[in-house]
Amino acid sequence: MSLILSSTERFLSEFHDQRAGITSKAFMALPAVKGGKAAASSYEFLVDVVPKASMPLTVLDVACGDGYLLELVTLSRSKTATLIGVDISRGELTAAEHRLGQDATLIKGRAQEMTLPTGSVDIVLCHMALMLMDDLELVIAEIRRVLKPGGLFSFIVGAKPESSNAQNLYIQILRTARQNLNSTIPRLGDKRLEGDVQIEQLLAGGFANVAIDEISISRRYSPLEMWSWFESMYDLHGIPDAMRESMKREYINTLSVTCDSDGFVGFTDNLRQVTAVAG
Template sequence: MIRPQVPSSLTSNERFLADFHDQRAGVTSQAFMSLRAAKQGEVATSSYDFLAALVPKENSPLTVLDVACGDGYLLWLVASSRQRPATLMGVDISQGELTAARRRLGQSATLIQGRAQALPLPEGSADFVLCHMALMLMDDLDSVITEVRRVLRSGGVFSFIVGAKPPPSAALDLYLHRLRVARQRLNSTIPRFGDPRLSDPEQIQQLLTSRFDDVLVEEVSISRRYSPSEIWSWFEGMYDLHGIPAHEQALMKQDYIAALSPLCEEDGCLEFTDNLRQVRAIATSPQTFCPST
């Protein structure tokens, strides 16, 4: 059962995100679940695996909350690696994503339609709070962090992955140029998402240190070897093209593939890398927790 907890009104950004994911449920996991990820010499099948690996595999009972759980792929990874079932919970504002999560997870997880700024869980009820490629999209980040700390038990783990500044890339540069030209011509925009503090490791530390101990920020690289058409398909899963008419997107795709093809190697593909950032922090004890004012 999916328990609806959505407030009567969402922000304009939240309405955009809910509508997008209702129409394209599973788009985030599809984009990232097969992209090889690396950090500190460690290689994983995807960036999701770095989050799932934090949850111990032994038999101790645990409660794991995935904030902005999407179609449930991260919760499924956690469940698949455990010797004993964990108590799994997922919160998302998109009904479409939660429906997809229920198909993936069956009755093994409690799925709740709600906002991260008002998590519908009791205080100190979770051992792990995880979030993959969503925190940087959320309004009122301070309220989100406060809520995460509230639902975590002392000593519990909060870990999230967000985007970081990408390295120089012809694949990205050619795409962004065409996107800017199209948006200027169409006078089209998309919402500005999130809090800029998440783009800077020092500010991430400052954001978390009043509520968490042992804040660790690690750089993660993701890579794929794709043909130009496959790269374009990957970009189609992002928010940038939302609102651009289908016929304009078709023209952009044709132009993009033509521009990128001469840069490919003999197999018709090229390496396309990107950067993410994983943050892990430990919830402070009540004696040391100092809520920000």
């Protein structure tokens, strides 16, 4: 049976069908720091909440994409966990099938209504997707439903980045381009995941022991590398190729003037990891 998707979900599904693996590629090579601890990427901080002992575990990745996070979970444990991935994009699930083979059960479905038994999952993970979902209360309630009492829910969402020439220039050029177009991009993001108090309120009904940690991702890129990274985001989708190429030239030429003597520019992203226990 085909899924009935909202306009936002259709946009996200089509985007990821065409660009399977784009999110993992964007974040897997970005070293991250949380509480003074360095990791190879922000994905590693989600893997850290999964016990490494040989006890049997069922781990669910909501909006699993191409299965990169589930693969990291498998590699981190002495005994393979029962892995489940849910995603609305067939393209991403096909990529996950190639990556994981028979090691995971992959389900095409919405996070608001998962076809999983109540109390069947030990740990639910979600990387850079929860803030994009419709009906957030329903998503959280559904995650609580499938979790066992005492199970863990850990997710990473974006936070406000530090002001920088690289970010400010990109926003300026993007805003100018959108003024000349009827944008095909729906409004994405639930503002309630931008503040600690709102996050705690969202989780209050079914979760306890809520912990919120800041993650910092800093890197130094050339202007071309910086633009290439921004191209992996949703913002530029639907902008005609000729206009995107013009935006790219303007971005690189303008940012180059502000680079350090080595030709690179610093840029810091901030993320937020939330971990809670199912009550």
